Amino acid sequence: MDRKEATAERITNTLEAIERITGEIKEASSLIITCHIHPEGDGIGSMLALMHALTAMGKRCDAICSDGIPRMLEFLPGSDAVKRDSMDEYDVIIAVDVSSKDRLAIPTVSLERILSKCKVSICIDHHIVEEPFGDICWVDDKAPATGLMVYKLIKHMGVDVTPQIAICLYTAILTDTGSFRFENTTSECLCVASELVRYGANPSLAAHHIFERKHNGALKLWGRALMRLRVDEGIAWTWLKLHDFEETGALNEDVEGLINLLRGIDGTSVVVLFREIDKGNVKVSLRSFGDVDVADVAKRFGGGGHRMASGCIVEGMTMRKAIRLMLKTLKEEMTKRVTACSGGVEAEGCD
Structure with a gap:
């Protein structure tokens, strides 16, 4: 079967995946790395770290992100080398922090051309999807x-872990663990973070740019979201519309971190941020404390x-209808869980 028609091979064994990917990288002379659309610290940090590593190996390597680098991540070394598109051909394409083809941060026309010319496509991600991207898809959820x-x-x-690689990887781990506050923080990631500091990563620098440094427009945008905050039946939610960004001068990336602030509200099981991305389409970001999947x-x-931690886009609805539908769905899910637990039905995590 032609490689372009083959189904992605999902590999969950870490050693097997690393050996397979290492073999493909060593055979390649040119590689392109990308992340997901609307990128954040893990995607950008992983992409830049791998770019530095492949360059050190003597490979011709380009990093592509069609949305550009978020302002808060411009401090990362190599961020100024990231392109929004590419007309070149490559032996290998590597996607990090994304395993769905439709979410790759490469313009569609360029992506199809690159995939038709490359020898191998690789995915490295920690999100499970039904139809993963890549000839080799290493997923560790x-x-x-x-x-x-x-x-x-x-x-x-x-490859030697330079200070440039170290700060990129440290930022990747820092952002996805919420500064090591989230439930996904493990002893392993804390040990690796310590090693990265030893290699030259500056924790203070990363924390300042990611969690502390906000421009005026971003703070005004957050203020609007907090003024609209609602809490009902264990669910906290707020919303932002297109005009909020226009009137405050905020960018899409300025929403990053807002939902994590909402996680601190007492008495909530789920927090939701609704954001209008264009007329009739609403992006929904969800966070749970484990009671609801x-x-x-x-x-x-x-x-x-x-x-x-998850997200989706509700299409073809006004903000009001999207909020009603999502809240109805969440409340039904929470009711089912309470019923299962109180009714003596065995359910994972009910105790």
Whole structure:
């Protein structure tokens, strides 16, 4: 069967995946790396770290992100080398922190051309999807961040972890663990973070740019979201519309981190941020404390993610209708769980 028609091979064994990917990288002379659309710290940090590593190996390597680099991540070394598109051909394409083809941060026309010319496509991600991208798809849904997976790959390839690589990977892990506050924080990622600091990563620098530094427009945008905050039956939610961005001068990337602030509201099981991305389409970000599998909820709307952090896009609806539908779905899910637990039905995590 032609490689372009083959189904992606999902590999969950870490050593097998690393050895397969290392072999393909060593045989290639030119590679392109990308992440997902609307990127954040894990995607950008993993992409840049791998770019530095492949360049050190003597490979011709381009990093592509059609949305550009978020302002808060411009401090990362190599961010100014990231392109929005490419007309070149490559032996290998590597996608990090994304395993769905339709979410790759490469313009569609260029992506199809690159895939038709490349020899191997590789995915490195910690999100489970039904139809993964890549000839080789390394998925580890237990990993707290893709940056941790990329770190293991770089070490296996024998590349020295420079301060430039270290700060990129540290940022990747820092952002996806919420500054090591989220439930996905493991002893392994803390040990790796310590090693990255030893290699030259500056924790203070990363924390300042990601969590502390906000421009005026971003703060005004957050203020609007907080003024609209609603809490009902264990669900906290708020919303932002297109005119909020226009009137405050905020960018799409300025929403990053807002939903994590909402996680601190007492008495809530789920927090939701609704954001109008264009007329009739609403992006929904969901966070849970484990009582509700928000990844399952997001999948019903064509999205995905993790049990306690997910997202989706509700299409063809006004903001009001999207909020009503999502809240109805969440409340039904929460009611089912309470019924299962109180009725003596065995359900994982009910105790």
